[in-house]
Amino acid sequence: MGNRLEYVDIAKGMGLVLVVCSHSDALDLMWLMMDMCIPIFFFCSGYTFKMKGTLESSMIKKARKLLVPYVFFNLMMFFAFCHFSLRELVGIIYSRYSLYPLDVTPNIKFFTSGNYPMWYLTSMVVSYFLFYLLVYYEKYKHLLMLFYAICVVGFIKCPILLPWSIDTAPLTALLIYVGMKVRQHNLITINIYQVMFLLMIYLGLRFVGGDLNISVREYGSSVAIYFLLAVIAPFVVLWGSRFLEKTIVGNIFMVLGKHSLTIFCVEIAFIVFAKHIYNWLYPEAELGYVAGFFEILLALFGGWVVSLLLHKIKFVSRLLF
Secondary structure (H helix, E strand, O other): OOOEEHHHHHHHHHHHHHHHOOOOOOOOHHHHEEEEEHHHHHHHHHHHHOOOOOOOHHHHHHHHHHHHHHHHHHHHHHHHHHHOOOOHHHHHHOOOOOOOOOOOOOOHOOOOOOOHHHHHHHHHHHHHHHHHHHHHHHHHHHHHHHHHHHHHHHOOOOOOOOOOHHHHHHHHHHHHHHHHHHHHOOOHHHHHHHHHHHHHHHHHHHHHHEEEEHHHOEEOOHHHHHHHHHHHHHHHHHHHHHHOOOOOOHHHHHHHHHHHHHHHHHHHHHHHHHHHHHHOOOOOOOHHHHHHHHHHHHHHHHHHHHHHHHOOOHHHHHOOO
């Protein structure tokens, strides 16, 4: 833990809050940034990347680190929601929210056990494999980048969402690569005027970007615009996170960032629980911002408690973390 960069954990904590917000009844409170919450995690993964071992050993280590929690937390949600069905099992294997893009009806929905945020873990496995090719075969990186870009555009026309986010992984692999380069060239040290310029670009692109949701391959009006947004947002969040170090707010986000894996995987169970409590307390009230805030707080606090408990169990801690 001593080698961790606090501001990276702070950035992850911010991204996590946005993720939880996007799944709550207060989802439109942060609409300018909410769709950029997942890119923060990919970008930060590249930012903290260190090359160790061979391509094969690195891939095996990364796959184990991501897939063991994927199986563990899916089983946890499987029993928590008691949705025992063949479709749920297929969904866990396929690892996408639905078979078709969201605008297709009728659709086939997977992940009915509150486990739909976990698509991110299998997506990260595929993304890292493509990222490792860029790193370990650096002399071919420009050809690989061109190939990845062609794949991203080509997959837009694919009638189904491919398993393990194969259709979006080339783009997120590039995002990991950009994060790594930002760290290598120490670009995060730009001044406030340059950041303000980036924010102006971000706001302009966000207003013309349209609906964005990479989990279901929604790039909005343009893949290029989405990628620019997905680079600018994490960059600015990381830049700002440095100034929150050693502050109360920063420490809260840092704690959330350190426990982001568990919170990310169990948040939906606590959000559903919060809805039940709110409906019990206010049976006549409609779910809205107040309920949404309650859902967010319970998801973050409950997930943090679950993470602490899992860390206390030595066998589970070694297995997952």
